[in-house]
Amino acid sequence: MPALWLTGLAMQYLQTEHGGNLEEAISQFGGAMDDWLDISTGINRQPYPADVKLVSELNALPRRSKIQSLCDAALNSCDANAPVTVISGVQSVIQILPRLFPKSKVAHIWPSYNEYPKNFSRLGWEVDTFSNFNETNGADITIVVNPNNPTGEVWTPDEILDLAKSVKFLIIDESFIECSEVSSIASYLHAQSNILLLRSFGKFYGLAGLRLGFAIGNETIINAIQNELGPWPVSGLACAVGKQALLDKAWKKKTYARLSAEKTIMDALADKQNWSLVGGTGLFRLYEVPNASDVQNLLAQSQIWSRIFSYSDSWIRLGIPGSKKEWAKLSEALS
Helix, strand or coil: CCCCCCCHHHHHHHHCCCCCCHHHHHHHHCCCHHHCEECCCCCCCCCCCCCHHHHHHHHCCCCHHHHHHHHHHHHHHCCCCCCEEEECCHHHHHHHHHHHCCCCEEEEECCCCCHHHHHHHHCCCEEEEECCCCCCCCCCEEEEECCCCCCCCCCCHHHHHHHHHCCCEEEEECCCHHHCCCCCCHHHCCCCCCEEEEEECHHHHCCHHHCCEEEECCHHHHHHHHHHHCCCCCCHHHHHHHHHHHCCHHHHHHHHHHHHHHHHHHHHHHHHCCCEEEEECCCEEEEECCCHHHHHHHHHHCCEECEEECCEEEEEEEECCCCHHHHHHHHHHHC
16 A cells, blocks of 8 residues: 555544444444443453452542552563553543654554544644555654554564664554564663553453553653643552552453454354454454445344444454353344
8 A cells, every 4th residue: 555645534534433432323223322232342341350449549639659550560561661651541642642743744554543643634744654564655753553453463573673773763552462462562662762652451451441551662752741641640540450450460361361262253253254354353353344334234233333444345343242142142143
């Protein structure tokens, strides 16, 4: 795919494309919220069993020591040793990234998560998209989502480090790294690195509403992010739940094994429909179908919500169900 200047019209399409828009499905197809199985996102539907007593953390502002303790847990979890800051989900940093650098040209691998080109474009950056990993067309900033969303394509740490040598600054989004077979770049980062790593918490741990994530990179960029987000970037509850979950390595190992097994179940269901696997992770699968809109509408008749894309008539993305009841609902709809 050649480099593509994203016009204002293209930005309008990107602006509205997200999973999790269940209210739109209900307005079109009816039913109550609890009737629906929402697999339009890549959020783990078996969330981490957080200690309910931690709700007491809502009574006061999060202390600096607890934020630091959470950051330490994040570095431990991803085996990193570099400056880190806690963030209110990866999206909170995507919103401010264009303001942290002199306005110039940014290259973004495409197709991928659409909030990056949208936010850089709206603040006047020239946005190029590329599909060849090594052809970023001389951009000052290059953005790679690894594993990619929605294709699930991955790049190794060696490939990432080689790319970093050829660009001024590299942003790596590892929101789905826990559910892939590729290694994180986290352990290779240091205080002088020209790489900013963004890590999501809510997807793998199934607690997206907690609004939690992490940014790891060099001191300059981490300090800039901290200055933009202010002294309380996340809640006390996020600090407590996040630390507990990140240090629970037994749950992480068990969940990874479950998702690895269940993605093959999803692929088997799709194969029975003669859908072709495009890619995915342990939290979502992307299939090529004859007509994505028709398939989405068919599933919606059974109150199952999926994700389709304006730039492809044939791609549909399905998250992984989280219980026997949800698997039965999906199987019945497909049968």
